[in-house]
Amino acid sequence: MKVFIACLGTETNSFAAMPTGWTNFEETMLYRGDATKHTPSTFSLPLHVWRKATEERQGQVVESVAAFAQPAGTTVKSVYEGLRDEVLADLRAAMPVDIVLLSMHGAMTADGYEDCEGDLLSEVRKIVGPDVVIGGELDLHCSITPEMIEAADVLVTFKEYPHIDVAERAEEIFTICQAAHEGTANPVMAVHDTRMINMWRTPVEPMKGFVADMQASEGTGDILSVSFAHGFPWQDVPHTSAKMLVITDGDAELAASTAKGFADRLWDMKEETQGETVSIDDALDAAAAGPGPVVMADVADNAGGGAPSDSTFILRRALERGDRDLLIGYFWDPVAARFCEEAGEGESLDLRVGGKCGPSSGDPVDIRVTIKRIVHDAEQTFGDAQMTMGTAVWLSTDAGIDLILTSKRTQVFHPDGMEQLGITPANYKGIVVKSIQHFYAGFAPIASKVIYVSAPGAIPRDYAAIPYKRFDDKYWPRDDVSQL
Numbered sequence: 001m002k003v004f005i006a007c008l009g010t011e012t013n014s015f016a017a018m019p020t021g022w023t024n025f026e027e028t029m030l031y032r033g034d035a036t037k038h039t040p041s042t043f044s045l046p047l048h049v050w051r052k053a054t055e056e057r058q059g060q061v062v063e064s065v066a067a068f069a070q071p072a073g074t075t076v077k078s079v080y081e082g083l084r085d086e087v088l089a090d091l092r093a094a095m096p097v098d099i100v101l102l103s104m105h106g107a108m109t110a111d112g113y114e115d116c117e118g119d120l121l122s123e124v125r126k127i128v129g130p131d132v133v134i135g136g137e138l139d140l141h142c143s144i145t146p147e148m149i150e151a152a153d154v155l156v157t158f159k160e161y162p163h164i165d166v167a168e169r170a171e172e173i174f175t176i177c178q179a180a181h182e183g184t185a186n187p188v189m190a191v192h193d194t195r196m197i198n199m200w201r202t203p204v205e206p207m208k209g210f211v212a213d214m215q216a217s218e219g220t221g222d223i224l225s226v227s228f229a230h231g232f233p234w235q236d237v238p239h240t241s242a243k244m245l246v247i248t249d250g251d252a253e254l255a256a257s258t259a260k261g262f263a264d265r266l267w268d269m270k271e272e273t274q275g276e277t278v279s280i281d282d283a284l285d286a287a288a289a290g291p292g293p294v295v296m297a298d299v300a301d302n303a304g305g306g307a308p309s310d311s312t313f314i315l316r317r318a319l320e321r322g323d324r325d326l327l328i329g330y331f332w333d334p335v336a337a338r339f340c341e342e343a344g345e346g347e348s349l350d351l352r353v354g355g356k357c358g359p360s361s362g363d364p365v366d367i368r369v370t371i372k373r374i375v376h377d378a379e380q381t382f383g384d385a386q387m388t389m390g391t392a393v394w395l396s397t398d399a400g401i402d403l404i405l406t407s408k409r410t411q412v413f414h415p416d417g418m419e420q421l422g423i424t425p426a427n428y429k430g431i432v433v434k435s436i437q438h439f440y441a442g443f444a445p446i447a448s449k450v451i452y453v454s455a456p457g458a459i460p461r462d463y464a465a466i467p468y469k470r471f472d473d474k475y476w477p478r479d480d481v482s483q484l
């Protein structure tokens, strides 16, 4: 058995200003054939699993590119084509192969390629022909397209958000693909569109039970795999909405009816799963009322969703109101961080903070700051991984609001990113974290309360108001449900 493995992906925010180019891939992850010799990250982890599973069965592995970029705007055409063509050239050179396994995000758009995964899978199919098994693992924030379903035999998405089940899904894909290769299974896929745009948190009910039921149904009868592709609301493509994806052993009708059954259940609990957000003023009122720290998620400026992470809306409002004892981070502001490096720790200066990436960042804030601490090569914990922050700077202000700048764009994952600067996060009345959900595991234990704030930004939480141009289906929560 000869297995070809590769990874190519990013999560494209169609509304984000910063293009996704070579620098982003180089900074985030770019291996050429040796990713499995390095520490796994979310999207290279499947390659580690697939290599091990193949070698345990005395199979041969051909490992190609493993490339992933931090979510941002549309990928540059030549960059996508360059990476894709490297994968395809490696595949041609490796032929004949029995199985192709790809780790992808599922919401990648490049100039001229609205559906990069559909394109990549189709090109792979052209090379390998109809009989080779093609399997793919996708982030659950993906857009499933007819092209992807047509070209692949087996597609499986993560089930958990935060994404803690990457390795388990990779193992399942391997098992199904190997069975298909040996002729003991005949995977058939069906998709059902939920007609919904939302974000679903799987550690809490009712989604926790929903995921458990998806898992429980696998292995019953001919059901091989059940995925819920949540979709990525800010990838503006014709297939943005959330979809159920079911694989059965040769039973197309069962796949379709199972997908519809789970989609109906999601529809019935749509109000219950709609995340609650509050206004900036309500969030700041809650922090002022105490006890602290109230952790306020600035979800619209989450770098993990392609936002710049330098918006100033909450900072500006807090300054206007005179709120004190707040900590706000991380502002991606390499220019301001550089000014602070020139000045040095302990110095005070007038600094222009944030608001530099475009209208969704708001206006910059000019403020007198004192540099409390500068840490180079700063890091924060995310699951089993250490995420880099570049240079991190802790600033205090006379207004009683502390700020953290980073030279590298990142969302807030864990309090240890703040503690390495000498900060004690628990001492603040309120902590504003620029993140949607991945901060939760680290901050919930120290928070008196966690609040999701509906501030403006590049990825605003109001799903009914996303200015889609390419996605033109009717959907909840925007359109009249009687028409859906």
Ligand SMILES: [Zn+2]
Pocket: 139, 140, 141, 163
């Ligand atoms: Zn995701």
